[in-house]
Amino acid sequence: MELRIRRLLTMFVMLALFFVALGCEKMDRSLGPEGKPVQNTSFLQDEEATSKEEKIKIGFSMDTLEEERWLRDRALFKAAVESLGAEVEILAANGDDALQVLQAETLISQGVDLLVVVPHNAEAAATIVKKAHLAGIKVLSYDRLIKNAEIDLYVSFDNERVGELQAEAITKIVPKGKYVYIGGADTDNNAHLFKKGVFHVLQPLIDKGDITVVYDQWTKNWLPSNAYANMQEALIANEGKIDAVIAANDATAGMAIEALMETGLAGKIPVAGQDAELAAAQRIVEGTQTMTVYKPIPTLAEEAARLAVAMARGEFIDTDRKVNNGKVEVPSVLLPPIAVNRSNMDETVIADGFHSKVDVYKGETR
Numbered sequence: 001m002e003l004r005i006r007r008l009l010t011m012f013v014m015l016a017l018f019f020v021a022l023g024c025e026k027m028d029r030s031l032g033p034e035g036k037p038v039q040n041t042s043f044l045q046d047e048e049a050t051s052k053e054e055k056i057k058i059g060f061s062m063d064t065l066e067e068e069r070w071l072r073d074r075a076l077f078k079a080a081v082e083s084l085g086a087e088v089e090i091l092a093a094n095g096d097d098a099l100q101v102l103q104a105e106t107l108i109s110q111g112v113d114l115l116v117v118v119p120h121n122a123e124a125a126a127t128i129v130k131k132a133h134l135a136g137i138k139v140l141s142y143d144r145l146i147k148n149a150e151i152d153l154y155v156s157f158d159n160e161r162v163g164e165l166q167a168e169a170i171t172k173i174v175p176k177g178k179y180v181y182i183g184g185a186d187t188d189n190n191a192h193l194f195k196k197g198v199f200h201v202l203q204p205l206i207d208k209g210d211i212t213v214v215y216d217q218w219t220k221n222w223l224p225s226n227a228y229a230n231m232q233e234a235l236i237a238n239e240g241k242i243d244a245v246i247a248a249n250d251a252t253a254g255m256a257i258e259a260l261m262e263t264g265l266a267g268k269i270p271v272a273g274q275d276a277e278l279a280a281a282q283r284i285v286e287g288t289q290t291m292t293v294y295k296p297i298p299t300l301a302e303e304a305a306r307l308a309v310a311m312a313r314g315e316f317i318d319t320d321r322k323v324n325n326g327k328v329e330v331p332s333v334l335l336p337p338i339a340v341n342r343s344n345m346d347e348t349v350i351a352d353g354f355h356s357k358v359d360v361y362k363g364e365t366r
Contacts, residue, residue, distance in 0.1 A: 056086035056114075056312045058305075059107030059137075061100060061128065063120035063144075065092045067222075067251055069275050070118070072297045073143070077116075080305030086312070095221050097124040104128040108135050113312035116140045116304065122147040122189040140308050143300065145189045147326045153311065154323055154332040155304040157295045159190050163197020165339040166272040169291045170244050171201060173270045176210040177243025180234045182227055182256055184248035186218040189325075194248050194274070214238050219252050227252035231259035245271045250280035250292055257288050276340055276349050281360045284342050291341040294348050299335055307333065 058081050065071055074090055081088040089107060093100035100120055107115060108131055115132045117139060119125030126149035129139045138152040145154055170179075181198065184191030205211040215234035219227045227247065234242065240263055247253035253273030260266040266288045273280050274293035283289035307317055322329040340348050350357050 056309055057110070057112050058086055058088040058308050058312060059104070059110070059112035059115045060088055060090040060142075061104045061107060061115065061117045062090065062092040063100065063118045064094050066094060067275075068277050068279075069297065073118075073301055076298050076301035077142075077305055080302045081309060084305060084309045086309045093120060095120050097121045100125070101127055101131075105131060108132055108137060112137060114138050114140065114308050116142050116308055117146060118142045119144050119146050119188075121187040123187070125149070138311055140304065140311065141330070142304050143190070145323060145325050145330070147189055149325065150328050151325065151330055153307060153317055153319075154325075154330045155300065155307060156190075156332070156334055157300065157337050158334045159193035159337075160197035160200070162274050162293045162295070162337045163194040163199075164201050165197075165293050165337060166194075166246050166274060166291070167198045167201035169339055169341065170246055170270050170272050171205060171211070173290065174244040175205070178212050178214045178238065178241060180215040180231070180238075180242050180245045180256075181213055181217075182230050182234075182245065182247045182252050183216070183218045184252065185220060185222045188222070191218065191222075191248055198246055214242065219248065222249070222251065224251045224255040228255035228259055231256040235259060235263055235265075240265065242269060245269060247271065247273050249273055250275045250277040250289075253289055253292075254279055254283070257283060261288075274337075276354060278355050278359055281340075281345060281349060281355055282362060284340070285345060285361055287342075291339060294338040294340045294354070295335070296338070296352060296354070298352075298354075303333060303335065 060077060062070060062074065065074060078088050078090065089110060089112065091103040091107065093103055097120055104115065104117065115137050117125055117128055122145060125146045129146060129149035129151055132139045133150065141151045141154045143156045179202065183195050202211055206213065215237060217230045219230060245256050247256050250273035253271050257266050257271055260269060270290040272291050273289060276292045276294040280289055280292045284292065311317060317331065319331040319333055321332045321334055323332045338348055345360065349355050350360060
């Protein structure tokens with residue numbers, strides 16, 4: 001009897017030792033070589049996959065890529081968004097309102113987290129905002145203000161100040177005389193802001209009788225060919241007797257200068273533009289264009305990208321300024337523009353790396 005009891009006790013002890021050893025083995029397997037717990041890699045892989053799935057995606061609907069300036073915006077904005085760990089899908093409508101709406105619908109259907117829009121037509125783009133908001137997507141208006149829509153943020157330069165800088169520069173050279181104003185596209189709100197800034201400076205001189213605006217016309221769709229036709233018309237109407245030209249951007253200024261060249265007046269009549277395009281910078285150092293207005297595009301693209309990604313992540317954006325777009329007071333970030341002429345070319349666009357010295361001076365030693 002005692003022998004049977006001893007055997008049973010021995011079996012119980014052996015079973016107990018077996019289970020203890022098994023538990024220790026499992027514990028050892030969950031520890032690293034230094035006795036530290038080993039992370040559950042399958043969980044980390046699942047978490048990483050989820051993180052990738054939740055990557056912020058920005059939609060960028062652009063008016064056009066037919067001008068040098070907008071090619072820069074596209075490249076800089078894309079790089080800035082990607083540097084923030086997000087991705088961006090970019091579509092350009094090349095001045096076609098219906099196509100821009102269709103492309104915006106495509107971006108919305110792709111499930112972008114936020115839509116950034118450079119409108120071709122400030123009024124027509126309101127449709128894009130409505131469609132985006134119905135899908136629960138916020139809209140950032142980039143450089144150009146979308147009119148009569150409840151946009152969530154507007155990021156641009158102080159475009160009235162752009163016009164003021166143009167007029168201030170030209171009136172210092174020509175305080176009295178006959179002026180030609182060649183505007184941008186009537187459908188672009190920025191074109192109206194540029195003009196407002198120009199005439200804010202000119203109007204007191206017009207009222208005094210010192211300045212007469214002998215030609216004032218919009219440039220349909222911002223097409224340089226239309227600007228060229230406008231300048232030719234101004235020259236014919238005034239028999240070539242013009243003292244100064246202010247053009248809404250460098251592309252229109254370039255075509256105005258081409259028309260002036262044909263009459264032997266290029267370099268004799270001051271011409272203002274804006275955007276600091278390479279061709280304009282070259283014309284300034286050559287003497288056929290008087291000035292341009294530099295709007296540091298890298299600053300705009302990087303700031304817009306930062307704000308777009310932050311908004312897409314649900315962060316609140318607080319701004320000091322608001323701009324009325326005909327429907328609401330839009331929270332706005334407006335960056336300062338810079339007047340550029342021959343004397344400060346090196347310290348501005350070249351120093352910033354916007355253009356190289358070799359390109360601006362066409363390889364000449366200066």
